[in-house]
Amino acid sequence: MSLERLAEIVNFSKSHLARVETADSMPPPELPGLLDAQFGTDGIFSELYQLARNESHPDQLRRRMELEARACAIAEYTCQVVPGLVQTADFTRALYKMHYPRDTEDAIEEAVNRRMNRQAVFRRDNPPEYSAILDEAVLHRGFGGPSVMRAQLARLIELMLTSTAVVQVLPFAYGGHPLVGGSLALFTLDDDTQVAWEEGSDSGTLMEDLERATARRRSYDRLRSCALSPTESAAFIQSVMDALPDGYGPLAYPTPMGRPQARC
Structure with missing residues (x-):
């Protein structure tokens, strides 16, 4: 047939x-x-x-990259680190040096270039709609020193001013939730297929069956409804930037005063 x-x-x-x-x-x-x-x-x-449905794709990470490149909409939640699609090169470099301290400079630069190349999805003629929910810890988990973090936080604020991106902060006041402890990426393809990628500290799981992808979408939507608005999020990120010390030494964040509360 x-x-x-x-x-x-x-x-x-x-x-x-x-x-x-x-x-x-x-x-x-x-x-x-x-x-x-x-x-x-x-x-x-x-x-x-x-x-x-219970088998792992033989190369799930490669498959995830393919789906990311094809997606017309991407939604992410992260609890510790800025998502790769919106990282600055210096932040990525500091992150890789922390994770792979024995790698050569050339190996680190190659990894940085690969990550930066992924961001080409936002430079194509019809870029995907992008939304991200960042746990408050992401803003305080410094990599590379104050100058690197200041540029990275500024990059996040810039995203809030575009027509195709939304970034929101989920404050500590929200408490526990089903996605805590890992990260989640949701891809909507051009035929409305929904795919989810869930990642822990050293492994990732690709979910292409509708049932599990839809369950992760519901969890994401609940978090989004309780996160700070984009305007409130930008103000909060700016307050974290303002609290950064000068120079290039270790980060030492003071406790923010007047911490915003979650909506739920």
């Missing part, structure tokens, strides 16, 4: 089915049952789906 004919029967686009066929995309949860019904396979596709 041609993909065109199958697309008509199961009511999925040909392009979507083609990605499933080549293992570039997880099947939507409802698709296996439709395939079993069409081909009379007595639940085989449904059973295979249960196995496939």
